[in-house]
Amino acid sequence: MKNLLSPRSTLGIVLIAAALIALPFVVGMAGQAWVRILNFAILYIFLALGLNIVVGFAGLLDLGYIAFYAVGAYTWALLASPHFGLHWPIWAILPVGALLACFFGVLLGSPTLKLRGDYLAIVTLGFGEIVRIFMNNLNAPINITNGPQGITLIDPVKFGDFSFATRSEFFGVTLTGPYKYYYLLVALAILIVIVNLRLQDSRIGRAWQAIREDEIAAKAVGINTRNVKLLAFAMGASFGGIAGGIFAAMQGFVSPESFSLIESIMVLAMVVLGGMGHIPGVILGAILLTFLPEMARYAVTPAQVALFGKVLIDPESLRMLLFGLALVLVMRFKPSGLWPSPERSRELAEKTAGVAK
Amino acid sequence: MDISLHQLLQQFPQQVVNGLVQGSIYALVALGYTMVYGIMGLINFAHGEVVMIGTLVAITVTGLLAAAGMPVGIAGLCGLVISILSCMAIGWSLERVAYRPLRGSPRLTPLITAIGMSIVLQNLAMILWGRNYMTFPPLLPKVNFEFAGAYFTLVQVVIVLLSALMMSGLVLLVYRTKLGMAMRATAQNPEVASLMGVNINRVISAAFVIGSALAAVAGVMVGSYYEVAHYQMGFVLGLKAFTAAVLGGIGNLVGAMVGGILLGLIEALGAGYIGYFTGDFLGSHYQDIFAFAVLIVVLMFKPSGLFGEKTGDRA
Structure with a gap:
């Protein structure tokens, strides 16, 4: 952090800030839908960074991560919608959502963290499914989640009278809802990235990495592996909870459908594809995996018309097919992700060199 | 609350029968997961999709042959055989194309590949067979039996017997043949096994091929039991079967069978x-x-x- 105020890094920060401010207007030229997609990309960055703590730093495979996102989203939905007639302010809901997600993280983690790798994976997967099934069915006999119909008319993010859902004007520039959310999300994202960077180099972060590399050795040097692993789960979960809250507010609608297993898998794919344990890589993974399927959505139909003169193959499945192939191909040619951390790629290079000898 | 405990107890044998049938199917699929996991430590997420393709191939082949005038029983048998053969081919190529190049890469890499292959297979099936539910032709005559207060159909009996047969066949293969010995050796320690002259590549391919053959049989069973099939049916089935394999202790054949049947019973009851x-x-x-x-x-x-051996940290 010492060099942060040197002229070069100041220039860098100013340039990045300018780019981040201009980005929605550039993307928005292709239509406001793309600004929304951009917002989702940032939400996925939150999720991927949260999961990265669990999977990337601590090396615990979690296939039910979306459950915490769901807890956060439903917390917001229940505390700020006509469903229960509650309209709590954001500074009250977000901490409650994060704490609740954190509580669920500990609840899941405390009995299961002694399990080895893939056993943990399937237990977390099961947990995610259990949460989703409960959300789907807790509409009778007492209507809590409103079942598969979900909860509608959720309050947007509001600070006092300033709502993020409506159009407003700043210095002569009119901003619609998605643009305003974008700046909120970017601010949050910067905060979360800084927290993650600081975590990585902290005592806890190093303890996580030690556990990832060799749990027995970590124990031997005096790390309380159980508590440190629980902490990873809890922190990852609370990031998920915060992301979920913003998601509910942004959409104005939540239903169990948004929290299926495939979402957990997508977030995991973002982490692994980008470069596990490497924060810039994970961010890249989240952005790519949000934008690529959307771009394919727009490219698939015209491409078919150009090639065959008509739509031969269902565009939706062709799009997913290409997505699956992309996952396979990236893993084939970049097994440690598109942008792995420098230490990690060095280790791998040494390993292959050792084998070649 | 108008159902008495007495009535519920009367339903008990029926629930057990339903659970056994569903459990046998889980067990067959679980074996595929557990064999691959035992030998190479990989959760083959795409295995459920192999089951689905098995069902859909059987539907298509049986339908075509029956339409050509062949008796349904023989057409169904041909469908089963062709579905087994195509699933074996898919399992073999899956390993050859997607997983083999990734040996020795970080642990999560093949997992993401497996997820990618699962998405690919599912959408390929959607392109080939469409997104509608397909009805599975009734292969066996609809005969009902009654035993100890439970009713069951011929299909159910055949499912349970056939899976018992296949499972005993597999146990014989793994514990009585040379290939089986090679498989067990590879599961224990691939490097030492290869030093002893075991061809690891062949063993791994064999595990995929055998697992896929079982998956095809399970697929035909699911199809004829529920009489419908769909390109998305493989995912949940695979998930349950994998759960069963883990329940029994992943990597352990007997564990997968017991886990599958247990899971079927637990769900039904x-x-x-x-x-x-x-x-x-x-x-x-x-x-x-x-x-x-x-x-x-x-x-x-x-x-x-339940049956897993206590292993050290292999990570």
Whole structure:
């Protein structure tokens, strides 16, 4: 952090800030839908960074991560919608959502963290499914989640009278809802990235990495592996909870459908594809995996018309097919992700060199 | 609350029969997961899709042959054989194309590849067969039996017997043949096994091919049991079967069989009785929860599954 105020890094920060401010207007030229997609990309960055703590730093495979996102989203939905007639302010809901997600993280983690790798994976997967099934069915006999119909008319993010859902004007520039959310999300994202960077180099972060590399050795040097692993789960979960809250507010609608297993898998794919344990890589993974399927959505139909003169193959499945192939191909040619951390790629290079000898 | 406990007890044998049938199917699929996992430590997420393709191929072949005038029984048999052969081919190529180049890469890499292949296979099936539900032709005559208060159909009997047969065949293969010995050796330690002259590549291919053949049989069973098939059917089935494999102790053949049957029974009984025991607070739509709830409880007390050996940290 010492060099942060040197002229070069100041220039860098100013340039990045300018780019981040201009980005929605550039993307928005292709239509406001793309600004929304951009917002989702940032939400996925939150999720991927949260999961990265669990999977990337601590090396615990979690296939039910979306459950915490769901807890956060439903917390917001229940505390700020006509469903229960509650309209709590954001500074009250977000901490409650994060704490609740954190509580669920500990609840899941405390009995299961002694399990080895893939056993943990399937237990977390099961947990995610259990949460989703409960959300789907807790509409009778007492209507809590409103079942598969979900909860509608959720309050947007509001600070006092300033709502993020409506159009407003700043210095002569009119901003619609998605643009305003974008700046909120970017601010949050910067905060979360800084927290993650600081975590990585902290005592806890190093303890996580030690556990990832060799749990027995970590124990031997005096790390309380159980508590440190629980902490990873809890922190990852609370990031998920915060992301979920913003998601509910942004959409104005939540239903169990948004929290299926495939979402957990997508977030995991973002982490692994980008470069596990490497924060810039994970961010890249989240952005790519949000934008690529959307771009394919727009490219698939015209491409078919150009090639065959008509739509031969269902565009939706062709799009997913290409997505699956992309996952396979990236893993084939970049097994440690598109942008792995420098230490990690060095280790791998040494390993292959050792084998070649 | 108008159902008495007496009536519920009367349903008990029926629930057990249903659970056994479903459990045998889970067990067959679980074997595919557990063999691959035991030998190379990989969760082959695409295995459920192999089951689905097995079902759809059987539907198409049987339908075509029956339309050409062949008796349904023989057409169904041909469908089964062709579905087994195509699944074997898919399993073999899956390993050859997607997983083999990734040996020695970080642990999560093949997992993401498996997920990618699962998405690819599912959408390929959607492109080939469309997104509608397909009806599976009835291969066996609809005969009903009654035994100890439970009714069951010929299809159910055949499913249970056939899977018992296939499972004993597999156990014989693994514990009595040279290939089986090679498989067990590779599972214990691939490097040492290859030093002893075991061709690791062949063993791994064999595990995929055998697992896929079982998956095809399971697929035909699911199809003829529920009489419908769909390109998305493989995912949940695969998930349950994988749960069963973990429940029994992944990597362990007997564990996968016991786990599968146990899971089928738990689901059937759980769905049948949960309403009664929770005063109708939770209904049978919570069926899918049992699999996972039982799994979590079992793993809390036996961290490596019911039959899993206690292994050190291999990570």
